[in-house]
Amino acid sequence: MALVLKQKTAHAIKNRKYFQNVLDGLLARSNPHNPGNNFTENFFREQWQGQRTYELEQSNNSRAEKEKCAEFYERGEALRLLADSFLSQLTNPTPGSNQDQVLETYEKLQSLQKEQDVEAEKLGSFFSASYFNTITPRNPDLERRLALLWSAKTALFKAAVELQGEMQPLRDYQLDLPENQPITYEQFSKLALDDPFWNDGYLCLAKEPWATDSVVRTGIHAIMAIDRAKEEIGQLHIEIRRALSWGVFHREQLKSCIDQCIFGPIGPNLADAIKARFGSAVNSAKVLISGEADAALTKHEQLLLSWHDTIEGMVALHLIPPEIIPPGWRALMEFLSLSSNQNDAPVNLDLLLEDEVLRDQDSDGESVGVDDLGEVFAENNQPGERLQEQDLVES
Structure with missing residues (x-):
């Protein structure tokens, strides 16, 4: 998605520059x-x-x-x-x-x-x-x-x-x-x-x-094209900021879900969803949910890192002003860049959850389906339209 927004922005800026040159040439001519x-x-x-x-x-x-x-x-x-x-x-x-x-x-x-x-x-x-x-x-x-x-x-x-x-x-x-x-x-x-x-x-x-007068018509055409390009650039800036803000927010939601399952306490929404889907097998449910959330978090962070290079390139080329980048984006990118080569997070997650699995006496987790797990996670952490937005971005 970041590459598509970059291409659209570059195209709009190219059109604005072209028609601005046309207009500048007309402004240097005498008006009959x-x-x-x-x-x-x-x-x-x-x-x-x-x-x-x-x-x-x-x-x-x-x-x-x-x-x-x-x-x-x-x-x-x-x-x-x-x-x-x-x-x-x-x-x-x-x-x-x-x-x-x-x-x-x-x-x-x-x-x-x-x-x-x-x-x-x-x-x-x-x-x-x-x-x-x-x-x-x-x-x-x-x-x-x-x-x-x-x-x-x-x-x-x-x-x-x-x-x-x-x-x-x-x-x-x-x-x-x-x-x-x-x-x-x-x-x-x-x-x-x-x-x-x-x-x-x-x-x-x-x-x-x-x-x-064809010259006047050309001038009108150039003015309208410049206005249209400026409007398109403004809309693209909004889309870029919105996409980056969503990326930061969605990661926070995934991280919050994992933290609730590992460290607690479990929020009321997640607790109600676990009870409705898994019954009394709370510990096994937390293991499965946290595992799914961790996999989604890893995939999401990879997506954000792929966006990062594109966004930084757009700033360097002056395609977008740095002011449109939302607060927290650069700090998050620095953190992800430093931790991207560390592979101990999945091991630590398994160790933290091992005791929870052993203490679960009511269910061995075999009755829990993967589809049910996805529904629980979706209900707790993702409003309907945010899930749609995630699917669109990741596709």
Whole structure:
């Protein structure tokens, strides 16, 4: 687990450093939207807030009307293409074709297309110049083209977001991607979400810098990536401290169980569990429980020692600050390191328990199963969720 946390921390720090370098490069450039000044972090954050406000102000009804308008123009475009196809058949007839039927179909399509144009004029458009609060007269052909472009790019952007999320949520920004060039599906699947392809204002119909300037979009993207990396690093610090604290606490619980069985006195919880599981065979139960606890303690201490080298390496590499290491961790690691080569503990344990076994007159311990022993130890020393946490860590 310690290695996994180390890898996650290193990855988050690498991303933070990369996007910080991107942001530093942008902050050294002049801001064309604020003449005489360079880009600033506050400017990028204000643009991000402006983009969020714009999206929030777009009501569901407004989006539905845009989609309806775009679909209307798409049907008109389909009619036009179909009419052109029939016109081509009339101009260059094929052998065996029914020219009268083709001509009749072509005339019907022309009639439908005229009705479509009339309805489009009545419908109005979210894509007209008046939508942007200007006095420019309406241009139906331009409105139609804008609607078709908006619809196509909206669908493409949704597909791009899904692809980016599946392949690489934090894809590196490619500065040399071509603008306004024909692209293949393979190129489209690798297109960054802050590429100039998305930044011409037609996707969202806004004219603010965040919608039209690819440099501003890159700055916003860098700011958000840095914030995300910082948040992830903070969460990882909490996870590391929590894991180390659990390691110290769990060892104390195991040691307490062993001490109760060997030296006494037995706590009320352990005494009740022994009585419920083993009856009057208290001495044999203490022998078995302490043996199981000692084996678990040895395994747990080995796990903590394996964590120790990783944690110290993270501190040395400045991946984590030493302040997040909980009190008692380093002292425990020093103690375990000094005693790790001593093998007399199991022998001493057997000697201390030998008298207890001989004094037990009620049971020879054969009726006690290993599974029952594990349940007793679990009930006395491990709350349910701590056992789950132990299993996850040790796996």
